[in-house]
Amino acid sequence: MIWRAMRLPKGFKLSALVALAIPVLVALTAITTLAASSPSPSPSGSTAAALPGDPTRGAALYGQNCATCHGASLEGGIGAVLNPIDKLPGVSNPLDPTFLINIITNGRTPQPHDPKQIAMPPKGGNAALTDQDVKDLAAYIIQQNTLGAGNAPLAPGELAKRTILWVGIGIIAMVFVTFLLSQYNMRWIARRAAARRK
Numbered sequence: 001m002i003w004r005a006m007r008l009p010k011g012f013k014l015s016a017l018v019a020l021a022i023p024v025l026v027a028l029t030a031i032t033t034l035a036a037s038s039p040s041p042s043p044s045g046s047t048a049a050a051l052p053g054d055p056t057r058g059a060a061l062y063g064q065n066c067a068t069c070h071g072a073s074l075e076g077g078i079g080a081v082l083n084p085i086d087k088l089p090g091v092s093n094p095l096d097p098t099f100l101i102n103i104i105t106n107g108r109t110p111q112p113h114d115p116k117q118i119a120m121p122p123k124g125g126n127a128a129l130t131d132q133d134v135k136d137l138a139a140y141i142i143q144q145n146t147l148g149a150g151n152a153p154l155a156p157g158e159l160a161k162r163t164i165l166w167v168g169i170g171i172i173a174m175v176f177v178t179f180l181l182s183q184y185n186m187r188w189i190a191r192r193a194a195a196r197r198k
């Protein structure tokens with residue numbers, strides 16, 4: 001009898017501790033995630049590494065040298081559409097930096113199935129553009145094609161909101177499971193008590 005009286009409260013305390021510890025751990029994880037994601041204000045952090053140059057410089061150069069043919073917002077005109085970029089025949093990936101750098105540097109004479117039957121002049125006709133300028137232009141075109149198409153990296157605020165949502169759902173689910181387990185435990189205790197009474 002004494003053994004039984006001691007054992008039940010002890011078991012209860014342990015499970016309560018576990019039930020509390022899990023949400024606390026999840027909450028701690030959430031806080032750490034938020035702390036890790038908030039102090040990185042660079043908006044293009046991960047994409048910048050993959051770009052062949054500086055897209056901001058590229059944007060300025062584009063306005064001066066390319067917009068007349070390709071449109072102020074890359075929508076195309078005399079020249080091919082650059083966002084979303086036309087896939088010319090025989091080109092497997094029009095956003096490949098090597099392809100872009102090559103076509104901007106050397107231009108292109110129209111091939112039979114190209115949407116535009118006009119030649120792209122080397123460096124857009126401005127021979128003064130340097131190799132770095134061409135890389136920056138390619139970076140700008142890649143950046144514009146990869147941003148806002150649903151595959152852009154999440155802004156820190158948006159990431160934080162989603163983290164809170166999913167962690168919240170996780171906590172509610174775990175509280176619910178704990179509740180179910182406790183219900184089951186109570187029924188088990190009641191059944192044992194009934195069996196003993198017989």
Ligand code: HEC
Nearest residue numbers: 065066069079080086094108109110114118119120123124
């Ligand atoms: C005289 C008009 C003209 C100018 C200026 C011009 N382009 Fe073009 N560009 C074209 C045309 C026309 C094509 C399509 C050529 C073809 O299909 O053979 C083209 C094609 C391209 C392509 C390939 C598009 C694709 O779908 O793969 C890129 C990239 C490009 N231009 C970048 C630039 C950049 C960057 C500049 C500025 C430095 C520039 N162009 C200036 C007319 C121009």
